[in-house]
Every structure is written in C-alpha cells, then in structure tokens.
Amino acid sequence: MKLADNKATLSFSNGAPSVELPVYQGTVGPDVIDIRKLYGQSGMFTYDPGFLSTAACQSAITYIDGDKGELLYRGYPIEQLANNCNFLETCYLLLNGELPNAQEKAAFEARVNQHTMVHDQMQYFLRGFRRDAHPMAVLTGLVGALSAFYHDSTDVHNAEHREIAAIRLIAKMPTLVAMAYKYGVGQPFMYPQNDLSYAGNFMRMMFGNPCEEYKVNPVVERALDRIFILHADHEQNASTSTVRLCGSSGTNPFAAISAGVACLWGPAHGGANEACLNMLEHIQANGGIAKVGEFMEQVKDKSSGVKLMGFGHRVYKNYDPRAKLMQETCNEILAELGLENDPLFALAKKLEKIALEDDYFVQRKLYPNVDFYSGIVQRAIGIPVNLFTGIFALARTVGWIAQLNEQMGDPEYKIGRPRQLFTGAATRNVK
Numbered sequence: 001m002k003l004a005d006n007k008a009t010l011s012f013s014n015g016a017p018s019v020e021l022p023v024y025q026g027t028v029g030p031d032v033i034d035i036r037k038l039y040g041q042s043g044m045f046t047y048d049p050g051f052l053s054t055a056a057c058q059s060a061i062t063y064i065d066g067d068k069g070e071l072l073y074r075g076y077p078i079e080q081l082a083n084n085c086n087f088l089e090t091c092y093l094l095l096n097g098e099l100p101n102a103q104e105k106a107a108f109e110a111r112v113n114q115h116t117m118v119h120d121q122m123q124y125f126l127r128g129f130r131r132d133a134h135p136m137a138v139l140t141g142l143v144g145a146l147s148a149f150y151h152d153s154t155d156v157h158n159a160e161h162r163e164i165a166a167i168r169l170i171a172k173m174p175t176l177v178a179m180a181y182k183y184g185v186g187q188p189f190m191y192p193q194n195d196l197s198y199a200g201n202f203m204r205m206m207f208g209n210p211c212e213e214y215k216v217n218p219v220v221e222r223a224l225d226r227i228f229i230l231h232a233d234h235e236q237n238a239s240t241s242t243v244r245l246c247g248s249s250g251t252n253p254f255a256a257i258s259a260g261v262a263c264l265w266g267p268a269h270g271g272a273n274e275a276c277l278n279m280l281e282h283i284q285a286n287g288g289i290a291k292v293g294e295f296m297e298q299v300k301d302k303s304s305g306v307k308l309m310g311f312g313h314r315v316y317k318n319y320d321p322r323a324k325l326m327q328e329t330c331n332e333i334l335a336e337l338g339l340e341n342d343p344l345f346a347l348a349k350k351l352e353k354i355a356l357e358d359d360y361f362v363q364r365k366l367y368p369n370v371d372f373y374s375g376i377v378q379r380a381i382g383i384p385v386n387l388f389t390g391i392f393a394l395a396r397t398v399g400w401i402a403q404l405n406e407q408m409g410d411p412e413y414k415i416g417r418p419r420q421l422f423t424g425a426a427t428r429n430v431k
Helices: 038-042 078-084 089-094 104-111 122-126 133-150 159-185 199-207 216-229 238-247 255-263 272-285 288-299 321-336 343-357 359-363 371-381 383-408
Strands: 002-010 019-025 061-063 070-073
Touching: 019 038, 038 216, 038 371, 061 343, 070 078, 070 089, 070 159, 070 199, 070 321, 078 216, 089 104, 089 216, 089 371, 104 159, 104 216, 122 133, 122 159, 133 159, 133 255, 133 383, 159 199, 159 255, 159 383, 199 216, 216 321, 216 371, 216 383, 238 255, 238 383, 255 383, 272 288, 272 343, 272 383, 321 371, 343 371, 359 371
Parallel strands: none
Antiparallel strands: 002 019, 061 070
C-alpha cells in the first residue's frame, strides 16, 4: 500500500484537539484511513459492528468489487480461471502469487499426491463419533487432530512449516471429507488413488467401493473441480477472518484451519447451500412446483417470516460472478445425468425463472447466487445435503492457508484484539 496525497482530519464538537489520520491507497478499491494511532491521540476507539467498514489487514490475494460483480484471484478474473485452469493450478496461484508453468504444475501436483493419505490412526479417532454426527462436527475434530500427527509442521512462525502444512491440508482434506461421509453411511474407507485428478480422486473416495473398479465421469469431475475453484477464496469473510484471528495468537496451522471449518459451518456462511436445498425440499414436501408462486409471494411479505435462500449476496450488489459459471455447470450436469425433469430440480428452475423475471427480485438484485446452483449440482452428483459445507471447507482450505501464510509473513501483523463499547454496569460494591 502507499500513502495517498490527501489526509483525513477528525474533529470533535466538544473542543478536543482534532486528529490528523493518514490515508492509504491499495492497487484497486477504496482508500483506507489509518486509525492505528487514534486511541493514543484522542482516547477513543471506532465502533464498527461486523467490521463492515474496517480493513483489518492488507492482502494481495483476492479482490472483490461487489458493485461490479467482480472477483479476482491474484489479479485473474474468476471466469478465466474457471474456464482455463484446474483446481490445483488455482491452489498454486493463491499460495505463490503466479500461475505455474508446466514444470511447476507437474511438481506441485506430484507433491500434493505424496500427501493424500492420512495416518491410519485417524480411522480410530473417527470411530469415537456417532454415525449420525453432522459431517462438519466430524471435520472440525479431524482437521484439528492433524496437529497431533504432524509435529514437524506446527510452528506457524516457520515459513517451511507453513509450506508443508499447506500441502498436507490441501492433499488430505478430500480424504478426510470422504472418510467423514463413508463413516456416516457405514461403508469402508477408500484409500486415495494418486494417478487420478484431484476431483477424480475425491469422487472415487466418496462413491467407490472395494468390490469393483470406479470409473470417473469426466463431466462430473469437471463440475466438482469448478466448484472447488469458485470457492477457493473470497477475501476477508467470516471464516477467513477467523483463521487469521486464530493464527495471530501463534497457534499451529491445523488448529487455525479447524477454527475456519467451525466458522464455515454457520448457515449464514458456508451452510448457505445446505439451507438452500433444505428450502427446496420444504417447498417440494408442501405442494412442489405448483406452490412455487405462492412461496415467492410469502417471501415478498416481510411479516411472513419466510426467507429466500440462495438468492442475493451480502457482498455482490450485482450478479455474483461465480453464479453464471455455476449455472452453466448446473445445466451440463443435469443434462449429463438425465435429471432435467427431476421434480426437485424442475422446482429449482421455476424458482430461478421467477427470481430473474419478477420486478420485486430484480429491483432488489436478488439474483440466484453460487450457493443456489452449487447445491443443485452437488445433490445431482449424489453428495448428501449435510455434506455440502464439507465440500466448501475442502475447497476453501487453500484460501485459508494462503491468507494465514500472508499474515504470518507480514511485518505489521499483531495478535488480534478487537475493542468494545462497554454498556454494562459501572463499578459497584457487594453489600
């Protein structure tokens, strides 16, 4: 970042001396006012619930322009990456700042493949969970438990430790997610097969069994790879901020990523596509496609308490750039698997049509977002609804570790310590 030509002056109506604050410019996006010395000079903090107007860090990884509907990884538009790169190339980009050449790509893929297996004792750890445990509860424990097995990569202040932890996390997350799924359905775990692609290997671990050879469907393989790319990073969202805040204490990378998994579980964040499919199934169970119009009228009525999940986005004030890509994939998958006329998917298409044409939704820019389409794609593939957020965690792991690496290498990094506006009782005595 660089100093802007102008400065900000904060004045007070109570006659206190004004405070002059420097202004910094990023490569693109809004300028920021540096308030680090505000408390020392004025004795006051800023108040910003949800940190909606506060930049907690400087980052060179991901940029979002919500008004334009633009998402860039290291400067590359998400559309170009989704159409021209695979997930592991995208991982390399997020971690290293540049796309790999042919040799770098081959070396990176080989290195990831060397670490796809997990310690055999992890299966015993899994058996401590109930079979009906939510996969995100299982994943939170499994990812945190990695630090108990890999003592040579737990020093977050050591760049080499962070690098090998990054590779291990990217490589092992598909294995852990698949193990969580297999455990829940009572099927034997499938070991990784490293001559398959990243997405293909995950599909085999999920849906294969030891009794027969598993054949990867290339259309499904590409759909999963695209889901991974579109969810790989999304700037300073709740789970990424959680990983940064957790990592700022100096905890090990596996613990920090586990904290991100736990945060992602929330329905307002990573659980959005799960909530979307639950909404569709609720409509289906209460009259199906014939009741879609009635449901949408209830959504318009604020007093009804009915919420439309999978539409609109807190960040994008325009169309979610990932949604168009996922819409294409959604149509490809439904056609490939012959599911165009499946009642639930037909219902989803009707919902989509109303949202794109009805003035109420168009004026409010409540367009279908990436969660709407990715949920449909995952259900079509055969991924159970309660595992949707686990797929999200698998994809987002590379973004979390890239953000953690960047933070720990920043000379300005400090342990996170938000302030508060205290509204409780003043000092009082026990009588």
